[in-house]
Amino acid sequence: MDDHDHHEDRRGFLKCMAWAGTGALFTMSGGLASSISLDQAAAAPYGTAKGFSFLQISDSHIGFNKAANPDTKATFREAVGKVLALPVKPDFILHTGDITQLSRDEEFDDADQILKEAGLTVFHVPGEHDMLDEGAGKAFLDRYGKGTKGAGWYSFDHHGVHFVALVNVVNLKAGGMGSLGADQLEWLEKDLAGRSSSTPIVVFAHIPLWTVYADWGWGTDDAAQALGYLKRFGSVTVLNGHIHQITQKVEGNIAFHTARSTAFPQPVGGEGPSPGPLKVPPEQLRSMLGITSATFVRGQERIALIDGTLA
Amino acid sequence: MTRLPALAGALALAFFSVGPAVVTPVAAAVAPVPQTVRIGNFTFGPTVLSVPVGTTVTWINEDDIPHTVVADDKTLFRSKVLDTGDRFSFTFTKPGEFGYFCSLHPHMVGKVVVKPS
Numbered sequence: 222m223d224d225h226d227h228h229e230d231r232r233g234f235l236k237c238m239a240w241a242g243t244g245a246l247f248t249m250s251g252g253l254a255s256s257i258s259l260d261q262a263a264a265a266p267y268g269t270a271k272g273f274s275f276l277q278i279s280d281s282h283i284g285f286n287k288a289a290n291p292d293t294k295a296t297f298r299e300a301v302g303k304v305l306a307l308p309v310k311p312d313f314i315l316h317t318g319d320i321t322q323l324s325r326d327e328e329f330d331d332a333d334q335i336l337k338e339a340g341l342t343v344f345h346v347p348g349e350h351d352m353l354d355e356g357a358g359k360a361f362l363d364r365y366g367k368g369t370k371g372a373g374w375y376s377f378d379h380h381g382v383h384f385v386a387l388v389n390v391v392n393l394k395a396g397g398m399g400s401l402g403a404d405q406l407e408w409l410e411k412d413l414a415g416r417s418s419s420t421p422i423v424v425f426a427h428i429p430l431w432t433v434y435a436d437w438g439w440g441t442d443d444a445a446q447a448l449g450y451l452k453r454f455g456s457v458t459v460l461n462g463h464i465h466q467i468t469q470k471v472e473g474n475i476a477f478h479t480a481r482s483t484a485f486p487q488p489v490g491g492e493g494p495s496p497g498p499l500k501v502p503p504e505q506l507r508s509m510l511g512i513t514s515a516t517f518v519r520g521q522e523r524i525a526l527i528d529g530t531l532a
Numbered sequence: 533m534t535r536l537p538a539l540a541g542a543l544a545l546a547f548f549s550v551g552p553a554v555v556t557p558v559a560a561a562v563a564p565v566p567q568t569v570r571i572g573n574f575t576f577g578p579t580v581l582s583v584p585v586g587t588t589v590t591w592i593n594e595d596d597i598p599h600t601v602v603a604d605d606k607t608l609f610r611s612k613v614l615d616t617g618d619r620f621s622f623t624f625t626k627p628g629e630f631g632y633f634c635s636l637h638p639h640m641v642g643k644v645v646v647k648p649s
Binding site: 285396397437494495497498 | 573574575595596597598602604612613615616631632633635636637638639641
C-alpha cells in the first residue's frame with residue numbers, strides 16, 4: 222500500500238468522525254492503524270492514573286486573512302474551545318509551528334492570548350512562518366526559546382515519556398526540503414544516548430520528518446540520520462504539521478503523523494497547482510480544520526491519537 | 533516582455549563577436565529594460581530569465597502565502613519576507629548565472645542569466 226492509498230483510507234475513516242460521542246480512537250500497532258470506538262476506549266484503562274493525554278495543535282497562522290479563511294483567530298479560538306470541552310483534561314499542548322503568518326509581534330500576541338484560554342502549558346516549535354522577523358527568528362526565540370538550544374530545539378520528560386522538540390525550518394538550502402542541520406543532529410544523538418530503549422519517545426517538529434511529497438518540499442532532507450538515532454527505541458511517535466492535513470505512516474517502531482491546521486486546509490500532495498491554501502466552501506471549512514489528541518497508556522506500545530475537526 | 537531584452541543582449545553580443553570595427557552596440561547605450569518575475573503557485577515565472585548586465589529585476593509575490601527571494605550563495609541578494617503583493621528588486625551588475633530560491637519553500641528555485649553588455 223503506498224502513502225497515497227493510506228491517506229485515502231484514513232480520510233475514509235475520518236468521514237464518520239465527530240467530536241462528541243461518536244469519535245474513533247486510533248491506535249497504531251503492528252504497522253497498521255486500527256480504530257476502536259470511544260465507548261470501547263472508555264472501557265479500556267485510558268485516563269487511568271498511570272497514563273496521561275496531551276494535545277497537538279498546529280498551523281494556526283494567526284495573521285492570515287485571505288479567502289481560504291478570513292478569520293484565523295476565530296477558528297483558533299474554536300480549536301481552544303474543543304480543548305476545553307475534552308472530558309479528560311490534557312496535561313499540556315504541543316504547538317507544532319506556524320503559530321503566525323508573518324512573525325509579527327501582534328500576531329504572536331494574539332496567538333498567545335487565545336491559547337492562554339486553554340489554561341494549559343504549551344510547548345512550541347517554530348514553523349517557517351514564525352522565523353520571518355528581521356532578526357530571523359529572534360521574535361520567536363525571545364518569546365518561547367528560553368532554555369532551548371540553537372534555533373529552539375529542546376527535550377523534556379513527562380511521566381516517563383521523553384519528548385523531543387526539533388526545528389527543521391531554518392538554514393534551508395536551495396532546491397531542498399526541511400533541514401535539521403549538523404549541530405542539532407549532534408545534540409539529538411547525545412540527548413538520546415543515555416536513555417533506555419524502553420523509554421517511549423515523542424518527537425515533534427513542524428515539517429514532516431518523512432517525505433510526504435518531495436516536489437512540494439514536504440519532507441526533511443537529513444531526517445534519516447535523526448530516525449537512525451531513534452530506531453532502537455521500542456515506541457517512537459513523530460508528530461508534525463506544515464501540510465495542513467492528516468497523513469500517517471508506520472515504519473518499524475516509528476509512527477509518523479501530521480495534524481490538521483486550525484487555519485486552512487492544503488491540497489493532497491500533487492493534487493492541484495501548488496501547496497497553497499485550499500479554498501473550500503465556507504460550510505466545509507471547519508470539517509477540514511482540527512486538533513489531535515494523544516493518549517499515552519503505560520504498557521501500551523503505541524500512543525493513541527484522535528484527530529478531531531472543528532465541525 | 534522578457535524576450536526583447538534577451539534578444540537585444542544577443543544582438544549586442546553578435547555585434548561584438550563580428551569585430552571591433554563594426555558599429556557601437558546599441559544595447560550598451562540604453563539602460564536595459566527592467567524585468568519582472570512573478571511569484572505564483574509556489575513558482576518563479578519565468579523560472580530562468582536572461583538579461584543584459586545592468587538590468588533591474590523585480591519579483592512580485594502574487595501568492596496567498598509569503599515568500600522570499602534569496603541568492604543561492606545567500607549573500608548577493610536576499611529579500612525580506614514578501615507578503616501578498618510585496619515586491620523586491622535587485623540590479624545585476626555582473627555577468628554570470630545567478631541561482632536563487634525561496635528560503636521558506638526551498639523547492640522553489642529560479643535563475644537569472646546575466647549576459648555581458
